[in-house]
Amino acid sequence: MSLIIHPLPGIPEVRRGDDLAALLLAALARARLVVTAGDVLVVTHKIVSKAEGAVVQLGGDEEQAYRALVLDEAVEVIRRRGDLVIAKTRHGFICANAGVDRSNAAQGTAVLLPRDPDSSAHGIRMAIKASSGVDIAVIISDTFGRPWRRGLTDIAIGLSGMAALLDLKGTVDASGRELHVTEVAVADEIAAAADLVMGKAAAVPAALVRGLEVPAGDGRATDLVRSPEEDLFR
Amino acid sequence: MSLIIHPLPGIPEVRRGDDLAALLLAALARARLVVTAGDVLVVTHKIVSKAEGAVVQLGGDEEQAYRALVLDEAVEVIRRRGDLVIAKTRHGFICANAGVDRSNAAQGTAVLLPRDPDSSAHGIRMAIKASSGVDIAVIISDTFGRPWRRGLTDIAIGLSGMAALLDLKGTVDASGRELHVTEVAVADEIAAAADLVMGKAAAVPAALVRGLEVPAGDGRATDLVRSPEEDLFR
Numbered sequence A, B: 001m002s003l004i005i006h007p008l009p010g011i012p013e014v015r016r017g018d019d020l021a022a023l024l025l026a027a028l029a030r031a032r033l034v035v036t037a038g039d040v041l042v043v044t045h046k047i048v049s050k051a052e053g054a055v056v057q058l059g060g061d062e063e064q065a066y067r068a069l070v071l072d073e074a075v076e077v078i079r080r081r082g083d084l085v086i087a088k089t090r091h092g093f094i095c096a097n098a099g100v101d102r103s104n105a106a107q108g109t110a111v112l113l114p115r116d117p118d119s120s121a122h123g124i125r126m127a128i129k130a131s132s133g134v135d136i137a138v139i140i141s142d143t144f145g146r147p148w149r150r151g152l153t154d155i156a157i158g159l160s161g162m163a164a165l166l167d168l169k170g171t172v173d174a175s176g177r178e179l180h181v182t183e184v185a186v187a188d189e190i191a192a193a194a195d196l197v198m199g200k201a202a203a204v205p206a207a208l209v210r211g212l213e214v215p216a217g218d219g220r221a222t223d224l225v226r227s228p229e230e231d232l233f234r
Helices: A020-030 A045-052 A062-073 A117-132 A186-198 B020-030 B045-052 B062-073 B117-132 B186-198
Strands: A003-007 A040-044 A055-057 A074-081 A084-089 A094-096 A109-111 A137-144 A153-160 A206-210 B003-007 B040-044 B055-057 B074-081 B084-089 B094-096 B109-111 B137-144 B153-160 B206-210
Touching: A003 A186, A003 B186, A020 A040, A020 A045, A020 A117, A020 A206, A040 A045, A040 A117, A040 A186, A045 A109, A045 A117, A045 A137, A045 A153, A062 A074, A062 A084, A094 A137, A117 A137, A117 A153, A137 A186, A153 A186, A153 B186, A186 A206, A186 B003, A186 B153, A186 B186, B003 B186, B020 B040, B020 B045, B020 B117, B020 B206, B040 B045, B040 B117, B040 B186, B045 B109, B045 B117, B045 B137, B045 B153, B062 B074, B062 B084, B094 B137, B117 B137, B117 B153, B137 B186, B153 B186, B186 B206
Parallel strands: A040 A137, B040 B137
Antiparallel strands: A003 A206, A003 B003, A040 A206, A055 A109, A074 A084, A084 A094, A137 A153, B003 B206, B040 B206, B055 B109, B074 B084, B084 B094, B137 B153
């Protein structure tokens, strides 16, 4: 089956306390999309954080305030070079500036990661279920860099209504050999796919992914975080 | 515009010397897809390597022969734990087992990465252009792990007819602030998106991605490799 990714444009600037699920449902209606079981709604964390009020005013010396905020949001600094800080967030994610971001934020402010992105995803999912009667999956995405490779890709930092990983253990390939690749980071691949229709400057903060075999399960984004013991690159 | 990803199933087991472009054109015809400017054809490296004969017989003790082959393909071992070797390939990619893979390979054999995946992509692109008159983009994909995050995702190891990265330098966000995120790894996001319709066990080794604003340029997959000087994680 073919996969279709629908951008959801036209969502207005989100402010603290806004009913994000209602804004997403309105965007779906404008795009004439009726949600169906198996759909995955991908929402960039930026509008989730804004609706939840995870926005900080950078008083005084803005650069200095920003750098202090980054260290405040970090539970561990992994690497540092000049102004670049690669840090672990309290969620366990390792990313630049502990996820604190000034792009697509009002002048003089910075946007933090949502406190509990899985819970944010769950809230959106339940609101859509209440309104439409359909239980879809929801992914909250963010834009992360990677070691070794240039350029950024979107990944899943929160999810609800699906498994984060597709476990292929026990499946065999076309020649009957058991697969070495046992876990596919499906939620990250969906977030990356959705980013292709979003664009960073285009103000398309959400997309609906349809036609996927969504891995069933009660996953959370921390399932995608490798434990320090398993990790060779800390 | 919505993005559509069409799986291209039904490609037979590929053997050394097979005309891969012809097999892909036949798969497109079976799927009733007429290629259009702006399309991106994603092909898993496995069938490229097989067509190019980048397959090695593992004689004697198969495990031992495999481990020797991995070290042979590596130009630098980055990390090692037990049987797991994270190595740099001659292309500059850093991945498990230097890209040597035994899944979806005939019993007693291992598949290497193509010698020059950009050139492989270019060859497929030119053959499709010769046959259809349409100049599409081609990406060769492989499945890589990542530091810090569990699960594997597909990335681009070869490409032709597009830029690997989308440079947003100079673009401004909705509030007029210049974007900090300046380079999106679009080719990697396309490879990840295509993997969603391929499946590891399902023998769908190619997909057509349609509806994308493909970044123009004469890119190559090594554009996605971060230089050691820029890299904090070697």
